[in-house]
Amino acid sequence: MTEITYRDALKQGLREEMLRDDNVFIMGEDVGLNWGGAFKVTKGLAEEFGEDRVRDTPISENAIAGAAVGAAITGMRPVAEIMFGDLISLAMDQVCNQAAKMRYMFGGQTSVPLVLRSVFGGGKNIASHHSQSLEAWFMHTPGLKIAVPAFAYDAKGLIKTAIRDPDPVMFFEHKLVYDRKEEVPEEEYLIPFGEAKVRREGADVTVWGTFFMVHKALEVAEELAKDGISVEVIDPRTLVPLDKKTLIDSVKKTGRLVLVTEETKTGATTAEIAAIVQEEAFDWLDAPVMRVNAPDTPVPFSPTLEQYFIPDNKRIADAIREIV
Protein backbone atom coordinates (compact mmCIF):
# COMPACT_ATOMS: atom_id res chain seq x y z
CA MET A 1 0.00 0.00 0.00
CA THR A 2 1.17 3.51 -0.72
CA GLU A 3 0.58 6.69 1.19
CA ILE A 4 -1.50 9.19 -0.74
CA THR A 5 -3.37 12.36 0.11
CA TYR A 6 -7.08 12.64 0.77
CA ARG A 7 -7.25 14.64 -2.47
CA ASP A 8 -5.61 11.85 -4.48
CA ALA A 9 -7.67 9.18 -2.76
CA LEU A 10 -10.81 10.97 -3.93
CA LYS A 11 -9.42 11.23 -7.42
CA GLN A 12 -8.61 7.52 -7.44
CA GLY A 13 -12.17 6.73 -6.43
CA LEU A 14 -13.63 9.01 -9.10
CA ARG A 15 -11.30 7.59 -11.73
CA GLU A 16 -12.10 3.97 -10.93
CA GLU A 17 -15.81 4.67 -11.16
CA MET A 18 -15.40 6.50 -14.47
CA LEU A 19 -13.47 3.53 -15.85
CA ARG A 20 -16.10 1.10 -14.56
CA ASP A 21 -19.19 2.94 -15.79
CA ASP A 22 -19.35 5.13 -18.90
CA ASN A 23 -22.38 6.91 -17.49
CA VAL A 24 -20.37 8.49 -14.71
CA PHE A 25 -19.40 12.06 -15.56
CA ILE A 26 -18.19 15.12 -13.69
CA MET A 27 -19.39 18.69 -14.06
CA GLY A 28 -18.67 21.89 -12.23
CA GLU A 29 -16.90 25.22 -12.35
CA ASP A 30 -13.22 24.93 -13.27
CA VAL A 31 -13.14 21.15 -12.81
CA GLY A 32 -11.54 20.65 -16.23
CA LEU A 33 -8.29 21.22 -18.10
CA ASN A 34 -7.34 24.70 -16.95
CA TRP A 35 -7.74 24.26 -13.22
CA GLY A 36 -8.64 20.70 -12.19
CA GLY A 37 -11.03 21.85 -9.46
CA ALA A 38 -10.46 24.68 -6.98
CA PHE A 39 -8.84 22.12 -4.65
CA LYS A 40 -7.34 20.11 -7.52
CA VAL A 41 -9.36 16.98 -6.80
CA THR A 42 -10.21 16.43 -10.48
CA LYS A 43 -6.82 17.49 -11.85
CA GLY A 44 -5.82 15.17 -14.66
CA LEU A 45 -9.25 13.61 -15.17
CA ALA A 46 -10.23 15.87 -18.07
CA GLU A 47 -6.95 14.93 -19.76
CA GLU A 48 -7.76 11.24 -19.31
CA PHE A 49 -11.50 11.14 -19.94
CA GLY A 50 -12.03 14.17 -22.17
CA GLU A 51 -13.92 17.39 -21.69
CA ASP A 52 -17.20 15.65 -22.41
CA ARG A 53 -17.02 13.63 -19.23
CA VAL A 54 -15.19 16.20 -17.14
CA ARG A 55 -17.18 19.24 -18.02
CA ASP A 56 -16.45 22.85 -17.15
CA THR A 57 -19.63 24.79 -16.52
CA PRO A 58 -20.48 28.47 -16.32
CA ILE A 59 -20.92 29.96 -12.82
CA SER A 60 -24.46 28.63 -12.58
CA GLU A 61 -24.87 26.61 -9.39
CA ASN A 62 -28.62 26.22 -9.67
CA ALA A 63 -28.31 24.91 -13.22
CA ILE A 64 -25.39 22.63 -12.30
CA ALA A 65 -27.45 20.95 -9.59
CA GLY A 66 -30.58 20.91 -11.73
CA ALA A 67 -28.75 19.48 -14.72
CA ALA A 68 -27.38 16.77 -12.45
CA VAL A 69 -30.95 15.94 -11.44
CA GLY A 70 -32.12 15.81 -15.05
CA ALA A 71 -29.21 13.64 -16.12
CA ALA A 72 -29.59 11.35 -13.13
CA ILE A 73 -33.27 10.58 -13.71
CA THR A 74 -32.56 9.67 -17.32
CA GLY A 75 -29.79 7.16 -16.84
CA MET A 76 -26.57 9.04 -16.21
CA ARG A 77 -24.48 9.08 -13.03
CA PRO A 78 -23.51 12.72 -12.60
CA VAL A 79 -20.96 13.86 -10.06
CA ALA A 80 -21.56 17.59 -9.74
CA GLU A 81 -19.07 19.79 -7.95
CA ILE A 82 -20.04 23.01 -6.18
CA MET A 83 -16.79 24.85 -5.56
CA PHE A 84 -17.52 25.82 -1.95
CA GLY A 85 -20.16 24.42 0.39
CA ASP A 86 -21.37 27.94 1.09
CA LEU A 87 -22.41 28.21 -2.56
CA ILE A 88 -24.82 25.29 -2.46
CA SER A 89 -27.15 27.97 -1.14
CA LEU A 90 -27.50 29.04 -4.78
CA ALA A 91 -28.66 25.54 -5.72
CA MET A 92 -30.95 24.88 -2.79
CA ASP A 93 -34.11 24.48 -4.83
CA GLN A 94 -32.66 21.80 -7.07
CA VAL A 95 -30.99 20.01 -4.17
CA CYS A 96 -33.69 20.20 -1.52
CA ASN A 97 -36.94 20.55 -3.46
CA GLN A 98 -36.10 18.49 -6.52
CA ALA A 99 -33.33 15.93 -5.98
CA ALA A 100 -34.36 15.12 -2.41
CA LYS A 101 -38.08 14.77 -3.08
CA MET A 102 -38.50 13.21 -6.51
CA ARG A 103 -38.50 9.55 -5.54
CA TYR A 104 -41.07 10.20 -2.80
CA MET A 105 -43.24 12.78 -4.51
CA PHE A 106 -43.53 10.68 -7.66
CA GLY A 107 -44.44 7.59 -5.67
CA GLY A 108 -41.21 5.70 -6.22
CA GLN A 109 -41.28 5.94 -10.02
CA THR A 110 -37.87 7.48 -10.36
CA SER A 111 -34.37 7.39 -8.90
CA VAL A 112 -32.02 10.38 -8.60
CA PRO A 113 -28.55 8.78 -8.47
CA LEU A 114 -26.49 11.94 -8.35
CA VAL A 115 -23.51 12.90 -6.23
CA LEU A 116 -22.98 16.51 -5.27
CA ARG A 117 -19.43 17.09 -4.07
CA SER A 118 -18.53 20.18 -2.10
CA VAL A 119 -16.25 21.38 0.67
CA PHE A 120 -16.81 22.87 4.10
CA GLY A 121 -14.75 24.35 6.88
CA GLY A 122 -12.62 27.29 7.96
CA GLY A 123 -8.98 27.68 8.78
CA LYS A 124 -8.00 29.35 5.51
CA ASN A 125 -8.89 32.97 6.38
CA ILE A 126 -11.36 33.26 3.55
CA ALA A 127 -14.18 34.74 5.59
CA SER A 128 -17.94 34.49 5.78
CA HIS A 129 -18.79 33.27 2.27
CA HIS A 130 -16.19 30.51 1.89
CA SER A 131 -15.70 28.88 5.28
CA GLN A 132 -18.97 27.62 6.68
CA SER A 133 -19.97 24.13 7.81
CA LEU A 134 -23.56 23.68 6.72
CA GLU A 135 -24.12 19.93 6.83
CA ALA A 136 -27.08 20.31 9.20
CA TRP A 137 -29.08 22.10 6.47
CA PHE A 138 -29.02 18.91 4.45
CA MET A 139 -29.50 16.56 7.39
CA HIS A 140 -32.75 18.44 7.93
CA THR A 141 -33.90 17.63 4.39
CA PRO A 142 -35.36 14.13 4.08
CA GLY A 143 -34.24 12.35 0.93
CA LEU A 144 -30.55 13.27 0.90
CA LYS A 145 -27.75 10.97 1.96
CA ILE A 146 -24.70 12.68 3.44
CA ALA A 147 -21.09 11.49 3.48
CA VAL A 148 -18.52 13.31 5.62
CA PRO A 149 -15.13 11.62 5.18
CA ALA A 150 -12.30 12.86 7.41
CA PHE A 151 -9.65 10.36 6.22
CA ALA A 152 -8.20 9.52 2.82
CA TYR A 153 -9.11 5.84 3.07
CA ASP A 154 -12.74 6.74 3.73
CA ALA A 155 -12.79 9.38 1.02
CA LYS A 156 -12.00 6.80 -1.65
CA GLY A 157 -14.31 4.08 -0.36
CA LEU A 158 -17.19 6.45 0.24
CA ILE A 159 -17.03 8.31 -3.08
CA LYS A 160 -17.30 4.98 -4.89
CA THR A 161 -20.29 3.95 -2.80
CA ALA A 162 -21.85 7.38 -3.33
CA ILE A 163 -21.60 7.09 -7.11
CA ARG A 164 -23.25 3.65 -7.09
CA ASP A 165 -26.01 4.70 -4.70
CA PRO A 166 -29.48 4.96 -6.28
CA ASP A 167 -30.30 8.13 -4.33
CA PRO A 168 -28.87 11.67 -4.16
CA VAL A 169 -25.73 11.87 -2.07
CA MET A 170 -24.28 15.07 -0.67
CA PHE A 171 -20.57 14.33 -0.49
CA PHE A 172 -18.84 16.81 1.80
CA GLU A 173 -15.10 17.27 2.07
CA HIS A 174 -13.02 19.48 4.35
CA LYS A 175 -10.42 22.04 3.26
CA LEU A 176 -7.88 21.15 5.92
CA VAL A 177 -7.70 17.43 5.18
CA TYR A 178 -6.96 17.48 1.43
CA ASP A 179 -3.21 17.32 2.04
CA ARG A 180 -3.30 14.64 4.76
CA LYS A 181 -1.53 11.49 3.68
CA GLU A 182 -2.30 7.96 4.69
CA GLU A 183 -2.10 4.42 3.33
CA VAL A 184 -4.81 3.76 0.77
CA PRO A 185 -5.13 0.47 -1.12
CA GLU A 186 -4.72 0.78 -4.86
CA GLU A 187 -7.26 -1.94 -5.46
CA GLU A 188 -10.98 -1.45 -5.35
CA TYR A 189 -12.91 -1.33 -2.08
CA LEU A 190 -16.23 0.16 -1.05
CA ILE A 191 -17.25 1.55 2.32
CA PRO A 192 -20.91 1.02 3.09
CA PHE A 193 -22.92 4.05 4.20
CA GLY A 194 -24.13 4.08 7.81
CA GLU A 195 -21.08 2.47 9.37
CA ALA A 196 -19.25 4.65 11.85
CA LYS A 197 -15.66 3.96 12.74
CA VAL A 198 -14.26 3.81 16.24
CA ARG A 199 -11.01 5.68 15.69
CA ARG A 200 -9.70 5.06 19.16
CA GLU A 201 -11.07 2.87 21.90
CA GLY A 202 -11.53 4.23 25.40
CA ALA A 203 -13.43 3.65 28.59
CA ASP A 204 -14.16 6.98 30.28
CA VAL A 205 -15.79 9.21 27.70
CA THR A 206 -16.99 9.06 24.11
CA VAL A 207 -16.13 11.85 21.69
CA TRP A 208 -18.20 11.96 18.49
CA GLY A 209 -17.18 14.45 15.81
CA THR A 210 -16.78 15.11 12.11
CA PHE A 211 -14.17 16.31 9.61
CA PHE A 212 -11.13 18.08 11.01
CA MET A 213 -12.52 17.79 14.52
CA VAL A 214 -11.95 14.03 14.41
CA HIS A 215 -8.25 14.70 14.00
CA LYS A 216 -8.28 17.22 16.83
CA ALA A 217 -10.21 14.84 19.06
CA LEU A 218 -7.58 12.15 18.44
CA GLU A 219 -4.81 14.55 19.45
CA VAL A 220 -6.72 15.46 22.60
CA ALA A 221 -7.32 11.79 23.40
CA GLU A 222 -3.58 11.18 23.17
CA GLU A 223 -2.88 14.10 25.50
CA LEU A 224 -5.49 13.12 28.05
CA ALA A 225 -4.28 9.52 28.10
CA LYS A 226 -1.19 10.87 29.84
CA ASP A 227 -3.46 12.03 32.66
CA GLY A 228 -5.17 8.67 32.82
CA ILE A 229 -8.33 9.76 30.97
CA SER A 230 -9.35 7.14 28.44
CA VAL A 231 -11.18 8.68 25.47
CA GLU A 232 -13.09 6.78 22.80
CA VAL A 233 -13.32 8.65 19.47
CA ILE A 234 -16.08 7.94 16.95
CA ASP A 235 -16.14 9.19 13.37
CA PRO A 236 -19.62 8.67 11.83
CA ARG A 237 -18.33 8.86 8.20
CA THR A 238 -21.91 9.35 6.99
CA LEU A 239 -24.57 11.49 8.66
CA VAL A 240 -27.42 10.02 6.61
CA PRO A 241 -27.73 7.14 7.13
CA LEU A 242 -26.46 7.57 10.66
CA ASP A 243 -24.84 4.73 12.56
CA LYS A 244 -26.67 5.10 15.86
CA LYS A 245 -25.69 1.67 17.14
CA THR A 246 -21.94 2.29 17.31
CA LEU A 247 -22.57 5.55 19.11
CA ILE A 248 -25.14 4.22 21.57
CA ASP A 249 -23.03 1.15 22.33
CA SER A 250 -20.10 3.42 23.08
CA VAL A 251 -22.16 5.69 25.33
CA LYS A 252 -23.46 2.66 27.19
CA LYS A 253 -19.85 1.69 27.82
CA THR A 254 -18.44 5.10 28.82
CA GLY A 255 -21.52 6.85 30.21
CA ARG A 256 -20.26 10.19 28.91
CA LEU A 257 -20.46 11.98 25.59
CA VAL A 258 -18.79 15.05 24.06
CA LEU A 259 -19.88 16.13 20.57
CA VAL A 260 -17.45 18.16 18.47
CA THR A 261 -18.00 19.83 15.11
CA GLU A 262 -16.95 23.04 13.42
CA GLU A 263 -20.57 24.09 12.85
CA THR A 264 -22.11 27.06 14.62
CA LYS A 265 -23.79 25.66 17.69
CA THR A 266 -27.49 26.30 17.33
CA GLY A 267 -29.23 23.68 15.24
CA ALA A 268 -26.00 21.86 14.39
CA THR A 269 -25.73 18.12 13.72
CA THR A 270 -24.44 17.83 17.29
CA ALA A 271 -27.82 19.01 18.58
CA GLU A 272 -29.51 16.16 16.73
CA ILE A 273 -27.02 13.61 18.04
CA ALA A 274 -27.48 14.86 21.61
CA ALA A 275 -31.23 14.46 21.22
CA ILE A 276 -30.90 10.92 19.89
CA VAL A 277 -28.62 9.88 22.72
CA GLN A 278 -30.87 11.21 25.45
CA GLU A 279 -33.82 9.42 23.83
CA GLU A 280 -32.07 6.13 23.40
CA ALA A 281 -29.45 5.95 26.14
CA PHE A 282 -30.65 8.26 28.88
CA ASP A 283 -30.29 5.66 31.62
CA TRP A 284 -26.66 5.06 30.78
CA LEU A 285 -25.57 8.70 30.90
CA ASP A 286 -23.57 9.72 33.97
CA ALA A 287 -23.19 13.36 32.94
CA PRO A 288 -24.77 15.93 30.64
CA VAL A 289 -23.97 15.54 26.95
CA MET A 290 -21.46 18.28 26.08
CA ARG A 291 -21.30 20.15 22.79
CA VAL A 292 -18.17 21.83 21.43
CA ASN A 293 -19.01 23.98 18.41
CA ALA A 294 -18.27 27.33 16.87
CA PRO A 295 -20.13 30.33 18.30
CA ASP A 296 -23.33 31.49 16.59
CA THR A 297 -21.69 34.03 14.29
CA PRO A 298 -20.66 34.15 10.64
CA VAL A 299 -17.07 32.98 10.06
CA PRO A 300 -14.78 35.98 10.56
CA PHE A 301 -11.78 36.78 8.35
CA SER A 302 -8.98 37.95 10.62
CA PRO A 303 -6.76 35.09 11.85
CA THR A 304 -7.17 36.05 15.50
CA LEU A 305 -10.94 36.02 15.11
CA GLU A 306 -11.10 32.84 13.08
CA GLN A 307 -8.90 30.96 15.53
CA TYR A 308 -11.29 31.97 18.27
CA PHE A 309 -14.25 30.85 16.16
CA ILE A 310 -13.03 27.34 15.32
CA PRO A 311 -13.04 24.87 18.24
CA ASP A 312 -9.49 24.05 19.33
CA ASN A 313 -7.89 21.25 21.33
CA LYS A 314 -8.19 23.17 24.55
CA ARG A 315 -11.94 23.61 24.24
CA ILE A 316 -12.35 19.91 23.46
CA ALA A 317 -10.14 18.91 26.40
CA ASP A 318 -11.95 21.30 28.76
CA ALA A 319 -15.33 19.84 27.82
CA ILE A 320 -14.03 16.34 28.46
CA ARG A 321 -12.48 17.26 31.81
CA GLU A 322 -15.68 18.94 32.87
CA ILE A 323 -17.58 15.65 32.84
CA VAL A 324 -15.04 12.97 33.68
Add this chain to the structure above:
Amino acid sequence: MAVKKATLVDLFTRTLKVRLFEEKVWDIFGQNLVPGTLHLYLGQEAVAAGVTVALKETDWIQSTHRGHGHVVAKGADMNAAMAELLGKKTGSCKGKGGSMHITQFDVGVLGATGVVASGLPIAVGAALSAQMRKTDEVVACFFGDGASNNGTFGESLNMAAIWQLPLVWIVENNLYAMGTPITLTCPSQNIADRGEAYCTPSVVVDGNNAVEVYEATVEAVKRAREGGGPSLIECKTYRMRGHSRFDPAKYRPQDEVDHWMGRDAVEIIKNIALEQKALTEKQAESIRKKLQKAVDKAGDFAIKSEHPAPEEALDDVFKEAI
Protein backbone atom coordinates in the same frame (compact mmCIF):
# COMPACT_ATOMS: atom_id res chain seq x y z
CA MET B 1 -18.31 64.57 -26.14
CA ALA B 2 -15.25 66.61 -25.27
CA VAL B 3 -14.02 65.62 -21.86
CA LYS B 4 -12.89 68.55 -19.74
CA LYS B 5 -9.22 68.84 -18.90
CA ALA B 6 -9.88 68.72 -15.19
CA THR B 7 -11.83 65.51 -15.71
CA LEU B 8 -8.92 63.96 -17.60
CA VAL B 9 -6.69 64.77 -14.66
CA ASP B 10 -9.27 63.18 -12.35
CA LEU B 11 -9.38 60.07 -14.48
CA PHE B 12 -5.61 59.80 -14.55
CA THR B 13 -5.33 60.37 -10.82
CA ARG B 14 -7.97 57.83 -9.92
CA THR B 15 -6.65 55.16 -12.29
CA LEU B 16 -3.17 55.61 -10.88
CA LYS B 17 -4.39 55.65 -7.30
CA VAL B 18 -5.97 52.24 -7.70
CA ARG B 19 -2.86 50.94 -9.46
CA LEU B 20 -0.54 52.10 -6.70
CA PHE B 21 -2.84 50.78 -4.01
CA GLU B 22 -2.90 47.34 -5.60
CA GLU B 23 0.86 47.34 -6.15
CA LYS B 24 1.25 48.10 -2.46
CA VAL B 25 -1.09 45.25 -1.58
CA TRP B 26 0.94 42.92 -3.77
CA ASP B 27 4.12 44.10 -2.07
CA ILE B 28 2.72 43.56 1.43
CA PHE B 29 1.33 40.22 0.35
CA GLY B 30 4.86 39.28 -0.71
CA GLN B 31 5.92 39.89 2.89
CA ASN B 32 3.34 37.31 3.92
CA LEU B 33 1.25 39.81 5.82
CA VAL B 34 -2.04 39.35 3.98
CA PRO B 35 -3.99 36.35 5.30
CA GLY B 36 -6.29 34.26 3.14
CA THR B 37 -6.74 34.88 -0.53
CA LEU B 38 -6.53 37.94 -2.72
CA HIS B 39 -8.18 38.95 -5.98
CA LEU B 40 -6.13 41.82 -7.34
CA TYR B 41 -7.65 44.53 -9.50
CA LEU B 42 -4.40 45.16 -11.36
CA GLY B 43 -5.13 45.73 -15.04
CA GLN B 44 -8.75 46.78 -14.62
CA GLU B 45 -8.17 50.15 -12.92
CA ALA B 46 -9.65 52.22 -15.74
CA VAL B 47 -13.07 50.66 -15.17
CA ALA B 48 -13.34 51.68 -11.51
CA ALA B 49 -11.87 55.09 -12.29
CA GLY B 50 -14.05 55.81 -15.32
CA VAL B 51 -17.24 54.77 -13.55
CA THR B 52 -16.65 56.51 -10.23
CA VAL B 53 -15.51 59.80 -11.77
CA ALA B 54 -18.90 59.88 -13.52
CA LEU B 55 -20.77 59.38 -10.23
CA LYS B 56 -21.66 61.80 -7.47
CA GLU B 57 -20.61 61.23 -3.88
CA THR B 58 -24.21 60.44 -3.04
CA ASP B 59 -24.37 57.68 -5.66
CA TRP B 60 -23.76 54.07 -4.78
CA ILE B 61 -21.62 51.26 -6.08
CA GLN B 62 -22.05 47.53 -5.59
CA SER B 63 -18.75 45.66 -5.59
CA THR B 64 -17.55 42.07 -6.09
CA HIS B 65 -14.89 39.63 -4.85
CA ARG B 66 -12.40 41.74 -6.84
CA GLY B 67 -13.33 44.89 -5.03
CA HIS B 68 -10.26 46.77 -3.76
CA GLY B 69 -10.22 48.99 -6.83
CA HIS B 70 -13.93 49.77 -6.67
CA VAL B 71 -13.89 50.97 -3.07
CA VAL B 72 -10.64 52.91 -3.32
CA ALA B 73 -11.91 54.64 -6.47
CA LYS B 74 -15.18 55.51 -4.75
CA GLY B 75 -13.21 57.31 -2.08
CA ALA B 76 -12.70 54.80 0.71
CA ASP B 77 -10.15 55.67 3.37
CA MET B 78 -7.01 53.89 2.15
CA ASN B 79 -5.67 53.34 5.65
CA ALA B 80 -8.82 51.50 6.72
CA ALA B 81 -9.01 49.63 3.41
CA MET B 82 -5.43 48.41 3.68
CA ALA B 83 -5.87 47.50 7.34
CA GLU B 84 -8.93 45.44 6.44
CA LEU B 85 -6.90 43.39 3.99
CA LEU B 86 -4.48 42.59 6.80
CA GLY B 87 -7.30 41.64 9.15
CA LYS B 88 -6.65 44.48 11.55
CA LYS B 89 -8.92 46.04 14.14
CA THR B 90 -8.60 49.38 12.35
CA GLY B 91 -9.89 47.90 9.10
CA SER B 92 -13.09 49.25 7.58
CA CYS B 93 -14.86 46.03 8.58
CA LYS B 94 -12.88 45.63 11.83
CA GLY B 95 -11.05 42.68 10.31
CA LYS B 96 -14.22 40.66 9.88
CA GLY B 97 -14.35 40.86 6.09
CA GLY B 98 -10.93 40.97 4.44
CA SER B 99 -10.21 41.17 0.73
CA MET B 100 -13.45 39.65 -0.49
CA HIS B 101 -15.67 41.87 1.66
CA ILE B 102 -13.77 45.15 1.65
CA THR B 103 -16.46 47.79 2.14
CA GLN B 104 -16.89 51.34 3.33
CA PHE B 105 -20.56 52.14 3.51
CA ASP B 106 -20.32 55.87 4.21
CA VAL B 107 -18.64 56.61 0.88
CA GLY B 108 -21.39 54.81 -0.99
CA VAL B 109 -20.18 51.22 -1.18
CA LEU B 110 -23.09 48.83 -0.75
CA GLY B 111 -20.77 45.90 -0.15
CA ALA B 112 -18.18 43.58 -1.62
CA THR B 113 -19.31 39.99 -1.84
CA GLY B 114 -17.59 36.64 -2.07
CA VAL B 115 -20.56 35.04 -3.76
CA VAL B 116 -20.27 35.73 -7.46
CA ALA B 117 -23.30 37.57 -8.89
CA SER B 118 -24.91 38.07 -5.50
CA GLY B 119 -24.51 41.82 -5.79
CA LEU B 120 -26.87 42.29 -8.72
CA PRO B 121 -30.17 41.88 -6.86
CA ILE B 122 -28.84 44.04 -4.02
CA ALA B 123 -28.13 46.78 -6.54
CA VAL B 124 -31.73 46.41 -7.77
CA GLY B 125 -32.96 46.95 -4.23
CA ALA B 126 -30.75 49.96 -3.65
CA ALA B 127 -31.91 51.51 -6.93
CA LEU B 128 -35.52 50.77 -6.05
CA SER B 129 -34.95 52.45 -2.72
CA ALA B 130 -33.41 55.50 -4.42
CA GLN B 131 -36.49 55.69 -6.63
CA MET B 132 -38.98 55.20 -3.78
CA ARG B 133 -37.19 57.72 -1.56
CA LYS B 134 -37.45 60.17 -4.47
CA THR B 135 -33.73 60.95 -4.46
CA ASP B 136 -31.53 61.49 -7.49
CA GLU B 137 -29.18 58.70 -6.38
CA VAL B 138 -27.90 56.25 -8.97
CA VAL B 139 -26.47 52.79 -8.37
CA ALA B 140 -23.55 51.40 -10.41
CA CYS B 141 -23.23 47.65 -10.07
CA PHE B 142 -19.91 45.99 -10.94
CA PHE B 143 -19.74 42.34 -11.89
CA GLY B 144 -17.66 39.99 -14.03
CA ASP B 145 -18.21 38.08 -17.26
CA GLY B 146 -18.49 34.95 -15.13
CA ALA B 147 -21.19 36.50 -12.96
CA SER B 148 -23.34 37.14 -16.01
CA ASN B 149 -23.87 33.36 -16.27
CA ASN B 150 -25.60 33.19 -12.93
CA GLY B 151 -29.37 33.21 -12.61
CA THR B 152 -29.36 36.43 -10.62
CA PHE B 153 -28.17 38.22 -13.76
CA GLY B 154 -31.40 37.58 -15.66
CA GLU B 155 -33.65 38.12 -12.66
CA SER B 156 -31.97 41.40 -11.79
CA LEU B 157 -31.75 42.85 -15.30
CA ASN B 158 -35.40 42.10 -15.83
CA MET B 159 -36.55 43.63 -12.56
CA ALA B 160 -34.48 46.75 -13.10
CA ALA B 161 -35.92 47.16 -16.59
CA ILE B 162 -39.59 46.68 -15.71
CA TRP B 163 -39.31 49.16 -12.86
CA GLN B 164 -37.08 51.56 -14.82
CA LEU B 165 -34.63 51.77 -11.95
CA PRO B 166 -31.73 54.26 -11.73
CA LEU B 167 -29.10 51.61 -12.24
CA VAL B 168 -26.01 51.14 -14.37
CA TRP B 169 -24.74 47.61 -14.91
CA ILE B 170 -20.95 47.57 -15.26
CA VAL B 171 -19.70 44.30 -16.70
CA GLU B 172 -15.96 43.87 -16.28
CA ASN B 173 -15.33 41.35 -19.01
CA ASN B 174 -11.74 40.25 -18.36
CA LEU B 175 -12.30 37.21 -20.60
CA TYR B 176 -11.93 34.67 -17.78
CA ALA B 177 -13.76 33.39 -14.75
CA MET B 178 -10.94 31.79 -12.78
CA GLY B 179 -9.41 29.52 -15.43
CA THR B 180 -12.51 29.28 -17.59
CA PRO B 181 -12.35 31.39 -20.76
CA ILE B 182 -15.50 33.17 -21.84
CA THR B 183 -15.36 31.21 -25.10
CA LEU B 184 -16.57 28.18 -23.10
CA THR B 185 -19.38 29.86 -21.24
CA CYS B 186 -21.03 32.54 -23.37
CA PRO B 187 -22.35 31.73 -26.85
CA SER B 188 -22.00 35.36 -27.91
CA GLN B 189 -18.70 36.77 -26.74
CA ASN B 190 -20.44 40.01 -25.78
CA ILE B 191 -22.33 40.20 -22.52
CA ALA B 192 -23.89 43.38 -23.90
CA ASP B 193 -26.01 41.23 -26.23
CA ARG B 194 -27.72 39.84 -23.17
CA GLY B 195 -28.55 43.32 -21.94
CA GLU B 196 -30.48 44.07 -25.09
CA ALA B 197 -32.64 41.01 -24.45
CA TYR B 198 -33.85 42.74 -21.29
CA CYS B 199 -34.61 45.95 -23.17
CA THR B 200 -31.66 47.58 -21.44
CA PRO B 201 -29.55 49.91 -23.61
CA SER B 202 -26.16 48.20 -23.77
CA VAL B 203 -22.77 49.23 -25.10
CA VAL B 204 -19.30 47.71 -25.34
CA VAL B 205 -16.32 49.91 -24.46
CA ASP B 206 -12.58 49.55 -24.10
CA GLY B 207 -12.29 48.90 -20.40
CA ASN B 208 -8.63 49.84 -20.32
CA ASN B 209 -9.45 53.32 -21.56
CA ALA B 210 -10.76 55.37 -18.64
CA VAL B 211 -12.16 58.03 -20.98
CA GLU B 212 -14.30 55.54 -22.87
CA VAL B 213 -15.60 54.07 -19.64
CA TYR B 214 -16.27 57.55 -18.27
CA GLU B 215 -18.17 58.76 -21.32
CA ALA B 216 -20.39 55.70 -21.45
CA THR B 217 -21.08 56.00 -17.75
CA VAL B 218 -21.96 59.69 -17.98
CA GLU B 219 -24.57 58.89 -20.60
CA ALA B 220 -25.97 55.96 -18.62
CA VAL B 221 -26.05 57.93 -15.37
CA LYS B 222 -27.84 60.80 -17.08
CA ARG B 223 -30.48 58.40 -18.36
CA ALA B 224 -30.83 56.85 -14.93
CA ARG B 225 -31.17 60.19 -13.15
CA GLU B 226 -33.76 61.40 -15.60
CA GLY B 227 -35.95 58.37 -15.00
CA GLY B 228 -34.91 56.61 -18.21
CA GLY B 229 -34.10 53.34 -16.47
CA PRO B 230 -31.11 51.03 -16.41
CA SER B 231 -28.24 50.70 -18.89
CA LEU B 232 -25.47 48.18 -19.33
CA ILE B 233 -21.83 48.95 -20.08
CA GLU B 234 -19.56 46.07 -20.98
CA CYS B 235 -15.93 46.97 -20.34
CA LYS B 236 -13.45 44.71 -22.14
CA THR B 237 -10.43 44.37 -19.93
CA TYR B 238 -7.87 41.90 -18.61
CA ARG B 239 -6.28 40.82 -15.34
CA MET B 240 -2.56 41.63 -15.16
CA ARG B 241 -2.17 38.77 -12.68
CA GLY B 242 -3.76 35.43 -11.92
CA HIS B 243 -7.26 35.05 -10.56
CA SER B 244 -6.20 34.77 -6.94
CA ARG B 245 -3.08 34.74 -4.81
CA PHE B 246 -1.36 31.57 -6.05
CA ASP B 247 -2.73 31.38 -9.58
CA PRO B 248 0.07 31.73 -12.15
CA ALA B 249 -2.61 31.92 -14.90
CA LYS B 250 -0.76 29.53 -17.22
CA TYR B 251 -4.00 28.84 -19.07
CA ARG B 252 -3.86 32.18 -20.91
CA PRO B 253 -2.19 32.10 -24.33
CA GLN B 254 1.02 34.16 -24.44
CA ASP B 255 0.00 36.28 -27.43
CA GLU B 256 -3.21 37.22 -25.67
CA VAL B 257 -1.30 38.16 -22.51
CA ASP B 258 1.20 40.19 -24.54
CA HIS B 259 -1.59 42.01 -26.37
CA TRP B 260 -3.25 43.11 -23.15
CA MET B 261 -0.06 43.87 -21.23
CA GLY B 262 0.71 46.33 -24.01
CA ARG B 263 -2.54 48.12 -23.21
CA ASP B 264 -1.76 49.40 -19.74
CA ALA B 265 -4.68 51.38 -18.28
CA VAL B 266 -2.44 53.91 -16.55
CA GLU B 267 -0.35 54.54 -19.66
CA ILE B 268 -3.45 54.94 -21.82
CA ILE B 269 -5.09 57.63 -19.70
CA LYS B 270 -1.78 59.34 -19.08
CA ASN B 271 -1.08 59.61 -22.80
CA ILE B 272 -4.54 60.96 -23.50
CA ALA B 273 -4.16 63.56 -20.77
CA LEU B 274 -0.73 64.56 -22.07
CA GLU B 275 -1.94 64.76 -25.66
CA GLN B 276 -4.91 66.91 -24.69
CA LYS B 277 -2.54 69.08 -22.70
CA ALA B 278 -4.53 68.48 -19.56
CA LEU B 279 -1.32 67.42 -17.88
CA THR B 280 2.44 67.83 -18.22
CA GLU B 281 4.93 65.06 -17.48
CA LYS B 282 6.01 67.04 -14.47
CA GLN B 283 2.48 67.33 -13.12
CA ALA B 284 1.90 63.64 -13.72
CA GLU B 285 5.03 62.87 -11.76
CA SER B 286 4.02 65.07 -8.88
CA ILE B 287 0.58 63.39 -8.76
CA ARG B 288 2.29 60.02 -8.68
CA LYS B 289 4.55 61.06 -5.84
CA LYS B 290 1.66 62.36 -3.77
CA LEU B 291 -0.36 59.22 -4.31
CA GLN B 292 2.61 56.99 -3.58
CA LYS B 293 3.09 58.76 -0.28
CA ALA B 294 -0.52 58.24 0.70
CA VAL B 295 -0.39 54.58 -0.31
CA ASP B 296 2.86 54.01 1.61
CA LYS B 297 1.26 55.64 4.62
CA ALA B 298 -1.71 53.30 4.31
CA GLY B 299 0.65 50.33 4.18
CA ASP B 300 2.51 51.44 7.31
CA PHE B 301 -0.74 52.17 9.10
CA ALA B 302 -2.08 48.72 8.29
CA ILE B 303 1.10 46.91 9.28
CA LYS B 304 1.38 48.80 12.56
CA SER B 305 -2.27 48.39 13.49
CA GLU B 306 -3.33 45.83 16.09
CA HIS B 307 -5.15 42.62 15.41
CA PRO B 308 -8.65 42.46 16.85
CA ALA B 309 -9.00 40.77 20.22
CA PRO B 310 -10.29 37.21 19.80
CA GLU B 311 -13.61 37.84 21.60
CA GLU B 312 -14.45 40.57 19.10
CA ALA B 313 -15.49 37.65 16.91
CA LEU B 314 -18.75 37.72 18.87
CA ASP B 315 -19.59 41.38 18.17
CA ASP B 316 -21.86 42.74 15.44
CA VAL B 317 -24.07 39.72 14.84
CA PHE B 318 -27.01 41.83 15.98
CA LYS B 319 -27.16 45.47 16.97
CA GLU B 320 -27.52 44.39 20.56
CA ALA B 321 -26.11 41.06 21.64
CA ILE B 322 -28.82 38.53 22.43
